[in-house]
Amino acid sequence: MKLCVIIPLCALFTLTQQGPPQDQCVCDLTNSEKAFPHAKLSTVEDNASKCNININPKKTLELESLMLGLERRLPQLQEDVSVLERENDSELYGALSLLVIENELTEIKKLIKKLNMTTQGHHRLTTDTNDQLKDLITEMAKLEKYDTLQVVKRKQAHERLKKGLRPTSQPTQPPHGICPHGRFLNITGPRIYTAGEYPGSYMYGAWGRDPKPEVGKENWYWLVMLTSSNIYANYVRLYSSLSSLIVGVSGPGNIEIHSSNPTTNTVQGPNVVLYGGALYYNCYKKYAVCRFNLTTKTATTMQLPEGTRFNSKGNFCNLDACYSYTDLDLATDESGVWVIYTTSQDFGNLVLSKVEEGEPPTLNQTWHTSVFKQGVSNTFMACGVLYATRYVSKEVEEIFYSFDTSTEVEKFNIGIFIKKMSPNIYSLNYSPVDQMLHAYCDSFMVSYKVVFG
Structure with missing residues (x-):
């Protein structure tokens, strides 16, 4: 009985193995x-x-800077002419005044040209x-015809929907001390962007105005x-x-500090300020302020x-270097001159000291912070508050930290952004005269408006 079952099964298996192969199926698409x-x-x-290369903020800023220079130069010329009309004695004074006016006119002509x-x-x-933009719009309209799945159209609709649902967040308000201008709110600009007299020649430096100028030098830079x-x-x-x-x-x-460079008492490093007709800076190869x-x-x-870091051992840093x-970083604000540095005793954290005028100047009150200096790219003072910046990208710098000397309160969440015209800001000086922030960036001079309210 069992044998009868086995034989048909074996025969079936043999026949199946000997059958012809199935044909392959090929499709043409x-x-x-x-x-x-x-x-x-x-x-x-x-x-x-x-188009992006040709049209950029630098083009607009170049024109704005020239317009601002002309706007400030013309009232000065008018004042010089008025003085000549009032006090002309037709002799030596008149000749000298005419020479001044002639020089003013020459500079104005250069500026207008x-x-x-x-x-x-x-x-x-x-x-x-x-x-070019008209051509680009026409070409893009033609290319959109190839988007048969409407991927681009759906993405655009999605972006519009997200934008409509995005909540409006209030900016973080930085702390402030006793400030005649009110609360530090924001940085706008750049307002001025210029290569000046030596375009591209000197990468490191500093510039600005004297907050306490001598008589007759109120408009000097x-x-x-x-x-x-x-x-x-x-x-x-x-x-x-x-x-x-x-x-x-x-x-x-030029006003020379010394005929040789470098030597005793010459400037070391880019962080320099002018206050009260005197230049404050890091002395040559010393942990001292000159x-x-x-x-x-x-x-x-x-x-x-003792223990102050110097000779490039306690620097500001960005992401890469x-x-x-x-x-040493020197700074000015409404109250005078400050020096920001670090010491081995503070384990590399920022130290802030008030500098008192005099010959020699003296070190007054000192504050110790908890922010690591190499995590900072620059600092400046405004109304007794120390602000620190950090490198975000080649286009953006962030004011992220503040230390209020009146309350000794530190904050790490300021969140005010500076739009850069060059990747590196080597010095940053606040001018209490006009509430401007002057930056020296890869040989360019840039200024921003500090907004108080």
């Missing part, structure tokens, strides 16, 4: 859609990139770019460039107005505490 024009898309992308050339260049650029190895400087360059600085005409010229009187041409020093010889 025909695409009725036109081939996507990848070459045309690449051309559109290239043209868009060229540069302004006209810049305006004409911008007009041509605007016309060309407008034509100063500039210190590190002319030796991007580390040292031996003079301060002066300009009689903002427009003079922008067009690169230094009437007062004060150079521009009138008497004399230098005095103020020693910092540190800024050389930024051990």
